[in-house]
Amino acid sequence: MNSETRTAPLSAVPDQAVGAAAVHAVDLVKTYRPKGRGKARPEGVRALDGLSISVEPGIVFGLLGPNGAGKSTTVKILTTLAAADSGSAAVAGFDVRREPDKVRRAIGVVAQKSGADPVATGRDNLVLQGRLYGMRGAELTRRVDALLERFDLADAAGRQVKTYSGGMLRRLDVAIGLVHRPQVLFLDEPTTGLDPEARTAMWEEIERLAGAEGLTILLTTHYLEEADKLATRLAIVDRGRVVVQGTPDELKGELRGDALAVELSADAADELPVIGALGSVDGVRDITLHGRRVAARADDGAAAVPAVLAALDRIGLGVAAVTVARPSLDDVYLRYAGRSFSAAESTSVLEGAGR
Template sequence: MPAIAARGLVKTYGKQRALDGLTIEVPEGTVFGLLGPNGAGKSTTIKILTTLTAPDSGTAHVVGHDVTRNPGRVRLAIGCVSQKISVDPWATGRENLVLHGGLYGMRPRDLRRRADELLERFDLKAAADRLTRTYSGGMQRKLDVAMGLIHRPKVLFLDEPTTGLDPEARAAMWTEIAALSRDEGLTILLTTHYLEEADKLASTLAIVDRGRVVALGTPEGLKSELRGDAVQVELAEAGDAMRAQRALERLTTEITAAGRSLRARADDGAAAVPAVLAALDAAGVAVLSVTVARPSLDDVYLRHAGRVFEEVAA
């Protein structure tokens, strides 16, 4: 039985359909990445799976429990770490963990032991009795994840867990997330605004757009579906983008433009570069640079969501 199974989820807010038959299945002990532009339906999916809202139609089960019929059992089986850090700044790290564990009815002795274990695991033991308002952003996020794990859930929902972290703190969090799945068999559903994060952590990815899953597979499998190379051209003037697109229509495919950046695909990117430059020169388009790369998750996202993936600012 999969850890998470959602089939045909439909959810409408007023006249806007947030989910339009969304279906996903997450095997136990894996990291599942959920990607998509703002408004694609990711947040609504998470709300349904964590029992915060009910679908208009369709079914969803988490560790075998129906999210609509048995929400209490689902809540006991899951941990949730929201995008916004939820620690109490006027409590210590240890107090935050004890308070959160108490909400799940944990016995005091077990709770203290578990809190000590998590403080050690997340390298917060030395700061355990300091007010969390004195913690760095990375420390607060680690405590947030520890709070989500306090009751030993079977499924952990991570909503953009590294947003706002510096590169060092983000790398440390990636290591910890990978270890939770690999060493403890925890099932993790991850939403993220960093494609590198999804590529590194997720064993399976689903790209969601307009309330439906438009692409599903392993990161490598999705990238291998794209033929040829990605060709990216940086133009001197953004106003030349339309003229550049017309100039490259016979040489490349899947041409898109965003500002001064032009992206296209070619069967042999390196061989196509001289012809691309010649075509743009003939069209009177000034070029700053041309780069060629093998298919990336950004190319996959562009193919299926119809736009370049927009990462949030760190």
């Protein structure tokens, strides 16, 4: 890509869209180039391949995708921690490339890895964050006290952060991101590594932040249940692009009928006979095969099961298990990305390697 076309001007984005959106990104492209010689992929890794999103104020917007889909790279660009090769983006009405200082003052960021100082106390971490944003005196003290109470950290405020549990540390990270009262809060995989109880508590806090305070939250996650529960709207990301976006209910509602999952007794040598056999069953469609797992949609899943079993038996394939379920976000992902979420997770490039 030549230098003349690397950056699309913000003026390419309609003014009305930018003004109405808390976050607006158009055609973001980012390639990570390898350092040194002898790399397996000298052309680099394309982390973003034309990603576009628009986030309304006051909602939880989810970026859902497997590890390596490009979610963290998107957050880095939107929070001014990385520059896109091309495309444009605005956060809280400010261009991330031309007005990075204004963007940073308008946002809070909770990264995947905690930014808290482990040898400082919880209170000291919050006070330092406030001072970095120009807060002083009684105003800062009141804000820190309120956040410690809100996140159930008051009793641990004087302890070193290195003594905190995983759930306590994550709550502190969110509190740090809120000290200066940002307009937009970025939560990058906020519940990764938490136990079920701590994860549920974090979900409840995120819901309160969006509901009671009207804060705009951009949440990245690879947990289907988390996106379904928390996101007002979501964009499903695969290989650096948004493949579909809408509300969870809208996306699931587009899928007619039931999800049919069949686990074969052994791997099928060829997918074509399987697809052909099930395609002959009335009301069965959207058939895919990954190893032993066959996924399909059926107008009436329960009624289709006997015919599906008979069709597979005719081509010599045994069945270990069959499940029928209402549409889920996994089914939405399968439809638009062409592979199941679990299959995408197992084959993706780890985000920790750059995406």
